[in-house]
Amino acid sequence: MSTIPAAPDGVEPLVPVQEHLEGILSGIAPLGRVEHVRLADAAGRTLATSVDALVDLPSFDNSAMDGYAVRQADVAAASTDHPVVLTVVADLAAGPAAEVAIGPGEAARIMTGAPIPSGADAVVPVERTDAGTTRVAIRQAPRPSQHLRRRGEDLHAGDRVLTAGMELGAGRIAAAAAAGLAELPVTAVPQVAVVATGSELVEPGAPLGRGLIHDSNSLLLASLVAEAGCAVSEVLRLPDDPRRLREWIGGRAPCDAIVFAGGVSVGAHDVVRHVLAEFGTVAFARVAMQPGKPQAFGTLPGGTPVFGLPGNPVSVAVSFEAFVRPALLTMLGRAQVRRPSWHVVAEVGWCSPAGRRQYMPIALGSRDGRTTARPATAGGAGSHLAGGLAAADGFAIVPEHVEVVAAGDLVEVAILW
Numbered sequence: 001m002s003t004i005p006a007a008p009d010g011v012e013p014l015v016p017v018q019e020h021l022e023g024i025l026s027g028i029a030p031l032g033r034v035e036h037v038r039l040a041d042a043a044g045r046t047l048a049t050s051v052d053a054l055v056d057l058p059s060f061d062n063s064a065m066d067g068y069a070v071r072q073a074d075v076a077a078a079s080t081d082h083p084v085v086l087t088v089v090a091d092l093a094a095g096p097a098a099e100v101a102i103g104p105g106e107a108a109r110i111m112t113g114a115p116i117p118s119g120a121d122a123v124v125p126v127e128r129t130d131a132g133t134t135r136v137a138i139r140q141a142p143r144p145s146q147h148l149r150r151r152g153e154d155l156h157a158g159d160r161v162l163t164a165g166m167e168l169g170a171g172r173i174a175a176a177a178a179a180g181l182a183e184l185p186v187t188a189v190p191q192v193a194v195v196a197t198g199s200e201l202v203e204p205g206a207p208l209g210r211g212l213i214h215d216s217n218s219l220l221l222a223s224l225v226a227e228a229g230c231a232v233s234e235v236l237r238l239p240d241d242p243r244r245l246r247e248w249i250g251g252r253a254p255c256d257a258i259v260f261a262g263g264v265s266v267g268a269h270d271v272v273r274h275v276l277a278e279f280g281t282v283a284f285a286r287v288a289m290q291p292g293k294p295q296a297f298g299t300l301p302g303g304t305p306v307f308g309l310p311g312n313p314v315s316v317a318v319s320f321e322a323f324v325r326p327a328l329l330t331m332l333g334r335a336q337v338r339r340p341s342w343h344v345v346a347e348v349g350w351c352s353p354a355g356r357r358q359y360m361p362i363a364l365g366s367r368d369g370r371t372t373a374r375p376a377t378a379g380g381a382g383s384h385l386a387g388g389l390a391a392a393d394g395f396a397i398v399p400e401h402v403e404v405v406a407a408g409d410l411v412e413v414a415i416l417w
C-alpha cells in the first residue's frame with residue numbers, strides 16, 4: 001500500500017479508490033488450502049482446481065419426446081391424410097433397459113430419456129400418432145434424427161466442466177453431478193473476525209439511554225462476510241477504550257482477517273486508529289470516495305490482514321464492497337473478485353462530490369420497460385442513514401469527474417441485495 005505523505009496543510013491528499021484497492025490486494029494471498037467436499041455440501045464454495053467430465057453427457061442416445069422411435073425412411077411419406085402404420089415391438093421407459101432393435105415396418109413406443117433402440121433414427125411425438133400400443137399410425141413424417149438426443153452432444157468425457165476459481169452455485173453443482181463427479185476440490189473458507197467499536201453501542205433491542213445507539217455494523221459486517229463465502233470466526237463489540245482493544249488484539253483467537261468498524265477517523269476517541277498505529281504495520285488513508293473516506297489497512301503481528309472501516313453504517317457497507325470483499329475473494333481463490341455492474345437510467349438527478357467516487361445507495365425501479373435507479377433515501381448519500389439500507393438494492397457508482405447526475409443519465413449500478 002502506498003504511504004500517504006502529509007500535504008503542506010497537514011491534511012493528507014486523497015488516494016484514488018483503485019490505488020487503495022491495489023495496495024490492499026498486493027498484500028493479500030489466497031489461503032491455498034484445498035478440501036474435498038461432496039456435491040451436496042459444495043454450494044457457495046470456491047473451486048480450487050479445474051475439473052473435467054468423467055462421462056459423456058448424455059451418456060447414451062435417447063429420446064427427447066414421449067412418442068415412437070421409428071426408421072425415418074419407413075415413414076417419410078406419412079401425413080395426417082395418409083398415415084403409415086407400423087408394428088409396435090417394444091415399450092421403452094426411462095430407466096434400466098435391455099438392448100432393443102427395430103427392423104423395417106417396426107416402431108418402439110418410447111418415453112423421454114429412454115435409450116433409442118438400434119435401427120431407429122427419429123422419434124415421432126405421441127401427438128402426431130394414434131397412440132397405438134400394438135400397431136401405431138404415424139401421421140407426420142419426421143426429419144432425420146428428429147427428437148434424438150445424441151451421446152456426448154452436451155459434454156464428452158474429458159471436457160472441462162468447471163474451472164478453478166469459480167463460485168459453486170446451483171447450475172455448476174448440477175453440471176458436475178451430470179458429468180459424473182461426486183465431490184469437488186474446494187478452497188478453505190477464510191475465518192474473519194468482526195469488531196464493532198464505539199462506547200455508544202448497545203445490543204440491538206436493548207433500551208437506548210441518551211447518546212446510545214443500537215449496533216447495526218456487527219450484523220452488517222457478519223452478513224457481508226457470510227455473503228462473500230467466508231466464515232465469521234468472532235463478532236465483538238468493544239468500547240472506545242484503547243486498553244480493551246489492545247487486550248483483544250493480544251489474546252485473540254486465530255483468524256485469517258479482521259474487520260474493524262468505527263474509530264478510524266481523526267476524533268479524540270477514535271481508538272482503532274490510535275491502537276493500530278502503534279504496530280507500525282497499518283497504513284491510514286483518506287480515499288477519494290463518498291462515503292468511506294477514512295480507511296485503514298495493514299497487518300497485525302503474525303501477518304493477519306486487518307481492515308479499519310469508517311463507522312457510519314453506509315460507509316461500512318461501501319468500504320466492505322470496495323475493499324474487503326475483493327480481498328476476501330482473493331483469499332478464497334476466486335477468479336473474479338469484481339462484482340458485475342450494469343448501466344441503468346437515473347430516475348431522478350442528484351449531486352456527487354468533485355474528485356471523489358460516489359457510492360450512492362439506490363433503489364431499482366422501472367419506467368417505460370427500462371430499469372431505473374434512484375437514491376434509496378431522501379438524505380441521498382448520507383453515510384449515517386442506516387435505515388435507508390433497507391430500501392437499497394445496491395449502489396450507483398458515480399465516477400470522480402462527475403458532479404451532477406441528471407435524470408435520464410445512464411449510471412453504473414452494482415446490485416448487492
Ligand SMILES: Nc1nc2c(c(=O)[nH]1)N[C@H]1C(S)=C(S)[C@@H](COP(=O)(O)OP(=O)(O)OC[C@H]3O[C@@H](n4cnc5c(N)ncnc54)[C@H](O)[C@@H]3O)O[C@H]1N2
Nearest residue numbers: 196198215216217218262263264265270293310311312315
Ligand atoms: N474532523 C473530522 N471528522 C470526521 C471526518 C473527518 O475527515 N474529519 N470524517 C467523517 C467521516 S467521512 C466519517 S465516515 C466518520 C468516520 O469516523 P469513525 O470511523 O471514527 O467512526 P465513528 O466515529 O466511530 O462512528 C461514525 C458514526 O457511525 C456510528 N456508528 C459507529 N459504529 C456503529 C455501529 N456499530 N452501528 C451503528 N452505528 C455505528 C457512530 O455512532 C457515528 O455516528 O468520521 C467523520 N468525522
Ligand code: MOO
Nearest residue numbers: 291292293315383
Ligand atoms: O467518508 Mo464518511 O465514510 O463520508 O461518511
